[in-house]
Amino acid sequence: MKKVFGLLGHPIGHSMSPIMHEAAYKNMNEEATYVGFDVAPDQLEHAVKGIRSLGISGCNVTIPHKVEVMNYLDEIDEEARQIGAVNTIVNVNGYLKGFNTDGxxxxxxxxxxxxxxxxxxxxxxxxxxxxxxxxxxxxxxxxxxxxxxxxxxxxxxxxxxxxxxxxxxxxxxxxxxxxxxxxxxxxxxxxxxxxxxxxxxxxxxxxxxxxxxxxxxxxxxxxxxxxxxxxxxxxxxxxxxGVGMFVQQGALSIEHWTGHFPKIEPMQEVVLSQLKKSK
Missing domain, CATH: 3.40.50.720 (NAD(P)-binding Rossmann-like Domain)
Structure with a gap:
């Protein structure tokens, strides 16, 4: 069964995370897909419950939810606690742990x-x-x-x-x-x-x-x-x-979810290509 990963943010229409992650999974031969979820601030708690109920394997978290989301998780990694924000959620059988891969x-x-x-x-x-x-x-x-x-x-x-x-x-x-x-x-x-x-x-x-x-x-x-x-x-x-940071934090999220660190080059190539198109 194909794993589902996603992004919780608002708005998320501009995000390049979906194409970057899809490029990584394709290169890794990982049966997975990545979906952007536009979550209004007053719906964040419900969205996190949805991760559990829908069996979503993991999510990234972006503005404006990185701090607030910590209130709805089962455990916060020490690094994320020190930073005071979560950008990666790992779902293990309904138990949600928050990490921060930005730094x-x-x-x-x-x-x-x-x-x-x-x-x-x-x-x-x-x-x-x-x-x-x-x-x-x-x-x-x-x-x-x-x-x-x-x-x-x-x-x-x-x-x-x-x-x-x-x-x-x-x-x-x-x-x-x-x-x-x-x-x-x-x-x-x-x-x-x-x-x-x-x-x-x-x-x-x-x-x-x-x-x-x-x-x-x-x-x-x-x-x-x-x-x-x-x-x-x-x-x-x-x-x-900032391209390198964006790609590397995404790669570290993938490592949390799959246990494998992806190749950086395919992720970086698709991000740079998208940025050049949007000029």
Whole structure:
């Protein structure tokens, strides 16, 4: 019998998860299909009950349900609990366990452009859910320090305090101070939506003081190359868009569901092809 996996979100019409997952299952010869479920916020509890009653093998969870869905699951993985959000649900005979693959997916992507995070000074721009997932996964790689810069410093400090028990040094700067000290960082990561389509002219931080040879990463993948990444490339930095994170987090979800890690290439190819078509 063909397994059914899905995506809970609202809205989900723009999501590339279905085509990406279908490409992975085809390559794996996995008898499975992936369906997008547009679930209004007031229907989330009923949708989660539906996972059990319909025998859906697993689901991804996206905006705006990643936090609220935790209230309706039987168990939350420790990593997801620390991040404070779930993006993957595994159904084992009606017992639903929540995981979060965003942070580890991002790190796997980041390590394609830098050999190691150990003893690196890392700047994270933003203090939302994506920043929380990234910092949670990065802290285990023993960076020298992680600095959070956000338009609202109070929000950045709240996020930093959440990770007070990790071994990495986590500090807070204003965007202005981060711009002044930019040359001290070997990795700069934008976790905000600033620069995302349709507001493609926007940029979250000035790169005037960027050090040559540093890594500038943007979690955005539409457009594929944001203004931030274009300027970073002109300044001879290594750049990374959000496609890798999107693909890797999906692959880690598939591993949770099937026990096998899929090949990344077919998933990435179909995502890039779709993004180029939508230009």
């Amino acid at each position: 580890r997916g991002y790190i796997q992507s980041l390590l394609t452009v830098t050999e190691s995070l150990t003893q690196k000074n890392i700047l994270v721009i933003g203090a939302g859910g994506a920043a929380r997932a990234v910092i949670s996964a990065m802290a285990a790689h023993q960076p020298s320090k992680i600095v959070i810069a956000n338009r609202t410093e109070e929000k950045a400090q709240i996020l930093a305090d959440m990770f007070s028990d990790v071994s990495a040094s986590i500090q807070v700067l204003s965007i202005l101070e981060a711009e002044k000290q930019l040359g001290d960082f070997s990795i700069i990561i934008n976790t905000t939506s600033v620069g995302m389509s349709p507001n493609v002219a926007d940029q979250p931080i000035s790169l005037k003081n960027l050090a040559e040879g540093s890594v500038v990463s943007d979690l955005i993948y539409n457009p594929l190359e944001t203004v931030l990444l274009k300027e970073a490339k002109q300044k001879k930095a290594h750049t990374l868009n």
